[in-house]
Amino acid sequence: MSVRRLSGMSPTGRSLAIFGLFFWAFITLFPLYWVLVTAFKSPPAVNGGPTYIPWVDFEPTLQAWRDIAVGLRGNFYGTVINSTLVGVTAAALATLFGSMAAYALVRFPFRIKLGSGLIFFAIAFGGYLFLLEFSGLSRSGSMVYAFTCALVVSIVVNRYKLPGPILGNDDVIFWFVSQRMFPPVVVAFALFLMFSEFGRSGLTLIDTFWGLTLVYVAFSLPIVVWLMRDFFVALPIEVEEAALVENVPSWRIFIDIVLPMSAPGLAATFMITLAFVWNEFLFALFLTNTKWQTLPILVAGQNSQRGDEWWAVSAAVMFAIVPMIVMATVLGRLMRSGLMLGSIK
Amino acid sequence: MRNDPIKYLFIWPAFMIVLAMAIFPLIYSLSISFMHYRLIPPIPPSLIGLDNYINLLGQERFRAVIWTTSIIVMVSVALQYVIGFSIALMLNARVPGAKLFRVGLLLPMLIAPVAVALIARMMLNPTIGPLNELTTFFGFPNLPFLTDRYWALGSIIAVEVWQWTPFVILLMLAGLQTLPEDVYEAATLENTSPWRQFWDITFPLLLPISVAIIFIRAIESFKVMDTVFIMTGGGPGISTETLTLFAYQEGFKKFNMGYTSALSFLFLIFIIVIGVIYLAILKPYVEKRS
Numbered sequence: 001m002s003v004r005r006l007s008g009m010s011p012t013g014r015s016l017a018i019f020g021l022f023f024w025a026f027i028t029l030f031p032l033y034w035v036l037v038t039a040f041k042s043p044p045a046v047n048g049g050p051t052y053i054p055w056v057d058f059e060p061t062l063q064a065w066r067d068i069a070v071g072l073r074g075n076f077y078g079t080v081i082n083s084t085l086v087g088v089t090a091a092a093l094a095t096l097f098g099s100m101a102a103y104a105l106v107r108f109p110f111r112i113k114l115g116s117g118l119i120f121f122a123i124a125f126g127g128y129l130f131l132l133e134f135s136g137l138s139r140s141g142s143m144v145y146a147f148t149c150a151l152v153v154s155i156v157v158n159r160y161k162l163p164g165p166i167l168g169n170d171d172v173i174f175w176f177v178s179q180r181m182f183p184p185v186v187v188a189f190a191l192f193l194m195f196s197e198f199g200r201s202g203l204t205l206i207d208t209f210w211g212l213t214l215v216y217v218a219f220s221l222p223i224v225v226w227l228m229r230d231f232f233v234a235l236p237i238e239v240e241e242a243a244l245v246e247n248v249p250s251w252r253i254f255i256d257i258v259l260p261m262s263a264p265g266l267a268a269t270f271m272i273t274l275a276f277v278w279n280e281f282l283f284a285l286f287l288t289n290t291k292w293q294t295l296p297i298l299v300a301g302q303n304s305q306r307g308d309e310w311w312a313v314s315a316a317v318m319f320a321i322v323p324m325i326v327m328a329t330v331l332g333r334l335m336r337s338g339l340m341l342g343s344i345k
Numbered sequence: 346m347r348n349d350p351i352k353y354l355f356i357w358p359a360f361m362i363v364l365a366m367a368i369f370p371l372i373y374s375l376s377i378s379f380m381h382y383r384l385i386p387p388i389p390p391s392l393i394g395l396d397n398y399i400n401l402l403g404q405e406r407f408r409a410v411i412w413t414t415s416i417i418v419m420v421s422v423a424l425q426y427v428i429g430f431s432i433a434l435m436l437n438a439r440v441p442g443a444k445l446f447r448v449g450l451l452l453p454m455l456i457a458p459v460a461v462a463l464i465a466r467m468m469l470n471p472t473i474g475p476l477n478e479l480t481t482f483f484g485f486p487n488l489p490f491l492t493d494r495y496w497a498l499g500s501i502i503a504v505e506v507w508q509w510t511p512f513v514i515l516l517m518l519a520g521l522q523t524l525p526e527d528v529y530e531a532a533t534l535e536n537t538s539p540w541r542q543f544w545d546i547t548f549p550l551l552l553p554i555s556v557a558i559i560f561i562r563a564i565e566s567f568k569v570m571d572t573v574f575i576m577t578g579g580g581p582g583i584s585t586e587t588l589t590l591f592a593y594q595e596g597f598k599k600f601n602m603g604y605t606s607a608l609s610f611l612f613l614i615f616i617i618v619i620g621v622i623y624l625a626i627l628k629p630y631v632e633k634r635s
Contacts, residue, residue: 300463
């Protein structure tokens with residue numbers, strides 16, 4: 001076989017490949033089919049052992065869906081709205097801020113001294129402990145002061161000569177992308193504690209829209225910067241240069257030329273981010289209680305609340321899956337048109 | 346590259362959000378990890394230096410959890426890579442209905458891990474699940490898929506493979522499409538067997554992207570929690586407990602925050618060490634090829 005197609009392949013090899021594909025497709029799709037039919041089964045049909053085909057070996061019913069509709073299984077309407085609001089806002093903000101940052105990192109030179117980064121760390125860390133110990137400020141007060149101080153000092157210091165290496169654009173991009181390596185649980189506990197401290201000083205962040213959304217924006221940014229950087233690198237620079245000759249300001253070049261040209265990339269990035277936020281469990285578990293609970297938490301709760309009522313669990317799972325399957329189809333369209341390829345190279 | 350002060354305006358929003366929501370919590374959590382800090386009972390935190398870290402490293406449960414997580418990551422990522430690469434090769438060979446296969450085969454990675462875990466529990470149910478019917482047919486009724494330690498570990502690995510093989514398929518397929526056609530034509534002219542073509546051309550050319558894919562998958566797998574949380578809750582005993590789940594149990598069941606922060610930092614260090622070793626071992630191969 002030329003490995004790229006089966007033309008030169010023996011008939012046996014060809015049928016083996018097709019068999020393999022069918023086999024894996026069955027493994028992939030059967031569980032999804034199963035959850036779909038189980039959502040339409042009645043309790044006795046579930047507990048009587050496995051049945052496969054509606055109208056043939058069980059009589060489909062809408063019982064599970066009716067239970068959800070009347071609110072027997074928890075607040076589904078509110079949760080779906082929460083998930084949608086948080087997901088769309090976080091994905092939109094992350095795509096916007098991420099592409100701004102990615103564009104800046106592609107088109108403008110940055111020089112950040114490693115020394116000023118270390119100074120930021122030292123002042124934020126030491127300053128927080130110092131203020132907490134000796135100033136009598138509350139914990140949230142110490143945090144805000146230490147953070148602001150560290151930021152201001154490190155920006156000022158960055159203008160002066162410092163020993164140590166200077167980080168260029170590629171290092172900054174690496175820094176952004178490497179955020180993705182952190183196990184979220186490291187930050188999740190700290191955020192939970194920080195948000196509780198701020199709550200004590202009057203700024204409620206736990207179980208609020210902005211608290212959760214901003215966290216999601218922060219954790220989507222690495223992926224957005226990574227994907228969008230590749231789209232921007234691939235854009236022809238001549239158009240922008242022509243605009244520059246005409247003295248068009250940079251922000252107008254970005255909004256009027258660059259963003260429209262990379263619209264397909266923005267759409268794909270938006271959808272990937274939305275999928276990430278929609279499915280995310282850990283942060284939602286830590287940072288929400290009841291008001292801004294998202295879908296994964298509610299779906300996870302279905303299992304423990306009333307025992308294994310699989311028909312209801314299936315219907316709940318469908319709520320979490322179907323929007324993403326619709327999106328996958330759209331994404332698949334985009335992919336076939338060769339759009340995703342640029343982001344991977 | 347042009348210079349324009351507006352560049353700061355472009356980069357600051359993203360920079361500030363990451364700084365405030367990821368870096369600063371990280372620093373805060375580092376400070377807590379040196380303290381004795383419990384939420385319940387609410388005693389004021391006190392600095393205790395490295396005690397949390399020393400305690401943890403001496404704890405057998407911690408070592409068991411690292412071991413469990415590493416097994417899940419190594420076995421599942423290896424399977425994902427092998428299966429994903431094979432499927433990508435099959436898809437790339439122009440089989441009838443390839444477009445349909447592509448959409449269908451990519452579905453699992455877009456589903457919430459929580460939902461995947463619930464579906465898995467349904468499939469693996471020892472009395473009313475469809476898998477039980479299959480194994481009963483072969484003479485093994487009521488296998489303890491989630492209640493025996495080895496079966497449970499295997500089930501979690503299977504679910505991870507089910508969910509994340511599509512990711513490998515997607516990226517390997519993209520990689521395959523960038524391969525130069527003429528090299529294969531030349532190889533076919535010289536009567537090189539397909540098997541040799543694969544090992545001498547396809548595999549080496551795809552080595553850099555393979556290294557990247559395995560790296561991404563391994564890093565992501567180390568964070569696994571939702572799946573295990575729903576499927577087994579870490580049980581039976583602690584035999585399927587992963588690092589993130591362990592941190593969750595310590596933090597939200599015992600409210601021992603200093604200890605949990607120390608735990609998550611050891612976790613971070615562990616991931617960084619593994620990542621650096623992995624990249625250091627494979628770098629010469631990748632560079633030699635490209």
